Amino acid sequence: MTHVFIVDTKTFKYHLEYMFAGTGASCDAPFLEDFNYQNPKKKKDGVPATSEKNIVAMIADISRVRPNDKIVFYLQGNNGKGKFYGVFKAAGTPFYDSNYNNYLSSEMGKDLNLRIRIEPDEVYANGVSEHKALDLLDGINHPSEMCWSLIYRKLKGNRGCTMITDYEADKLINKIRNENSNTVLDGTAFSYNTNQDKIITINESSQYEGDTNSVSIKDRLLVKCHRGNAFETHLQAYIVQNCLEQPLCDILLIEQEKATWIGNEVSCGVGMQRIDVVTVQEDNRSVRINIIELKDEEPYDSIITYQLPWYIDWVKNYWCPLYTGKEITIYPIVIAKKTNDRNRERFHNLSNTLVY
Structure with missing residues (x-):
């Protein structure tokens, strides 16, 4: 299975140098540790129920990533001209790193409190443009052959970790290969060169030292259910996890x-x-x-x-x-x-x- 994570020109190099992918929200998830957490009505007092629902939806998204699943990065570009880079694979299971002292957040300029470690699979220097990946109809004989998962993601937005079907993944990864004449980068350590707009090899990766807390939603789901609160999003995360x-x-x-x-x-x-x-x-x-x-x-x-x-x-x-x-x-x-x-x-x- 393959997942696409959204990055920008500032964050991409840190994802590569420290070998992780991530998504997340501006609010934290204290309920992952304090299962009986009481949601306040206002954001200034903590995490309201609506904010909890939003981050639990993101927990559900990243929870579908299993060890050895393929990871592709979508680099958001200027004027909407993004590119797809890859290919990496998941090394382990997703984890939670609180926005409070969120690892590398000051360097990246944003908080990503839901993460997963990655490792190289077949890494190519050049990305394939969104136009080539999604818009061109070369070889398309039926609407089912278009990359609907990413088209819908583009139309609706607000999803930092998107799954794509195996058929879509095969087509996307083949386009990345073709963009690079099937030339895989040597080595196991990488970064992103903004001027060249490509992935480059470096001598060694940086040691990842952030928190790796559990994203298990089971206990919070039970609390929500017993209280008579809305829990459909929590149920989805639980189903995906288990x-x-x-x-x-x-x-x-x-x-x-x-x-x-x-x-x-x-x-x-x-x-x-x-x-x-x-x-x-x-x-x-x-x-x-x-x-x-x-x-x-x-x-x-x-x-x-x-x-x-x-x-x-x-x-x-x-x-x-x-x-x-x-x-x-x-x-x-x-x-x-x-x-x-x-x-x-x-x-x-x-x-x-x-x-x-």
């Missing part, structure tokens, strides 16, 4: 050895439609796509009559054509608050009307 572990992998019918892709807030239209969680399991003969809808309330009819049909149609039109020759199974899954037997039976019967 869907390959027991008991969740059994509940979600995920075979660990076949799981190849995990996405959250998966955009599926130029509106604001997003699928909470998608998992893909693939082998040589078949593909299984789980569409997971999360609710912190009791399930209701429009999940079946509107949301899931929209998601299923989008997956069928934009993902399924890419799995030529393989048997494809789509599984819609709803995780919602407990309801009474009568409502559960009615919802179950309604779900039988889904066509996919």
Whole structure:
């Protein structure tokens, strides 16, 4: 799986020299250590519930990064002329570094309190322009072959860590290779040269010495649920963090050895439609796509009559054509608050009307 992290000309060199990627918010996440944290109403008094929701969404984003996943950097350029650089891979699991004494924040000019260590995979000097990567239609025979994950990210913004599909990743990385005539940089230590606008090799990497605290959301999720607070975003982060572990992998019918892709807030239209969680399991003969809808309330009819049909149609039109020759199974899954037997039976019967 491949993830794209956003950087700028000031921060990029530090990401490379200290070998980490990151995202984050201006607010901190004290609830990761103090599970019973009480949200104040005003920001001046701490982290309000709305701010907590925003940073938990970012925790969900970075939590999908697993060891050895590929990492590509998108360097924001002047006048919107950005470039994609790579390729690196995740070395370990994500961690939290509080904005209070946030490591390298003064050098970078910004706080990144959610991070992951990286190491070289196949590193190339030159980036490929956003225009070449996303706009050119050379070799595009069907809309499904366009890089929708990054196009939607560009349209909607506000996402410092974006997952892309394996098909999109293969195309993007091949374009980076072509931009560099397949010439990989030697060495294991790198920096970014602003004047040359390229990655360069250096003698050695700098030692990373920041805090590496856990981003586990489980205990905070339980507190939010028991208090009767909104917890849907926390549930999403928990699912992303634990869907390959027991008991969740059994509940979600995920075979660990076949799981190849995990996405959250998966955009599926130029509106604001997003699928909470998608998992893909693939082998040589078949593909299984789980569409997971999360609710912190009791399930209701429009999940079946509107949301899931929209998601299923989008997956069928934009993902399924890419799995030529393989048997494809789509599984819609709803995780919602407990309801009474009568409502559960009615919802179950309604779900039988889904066509996919």
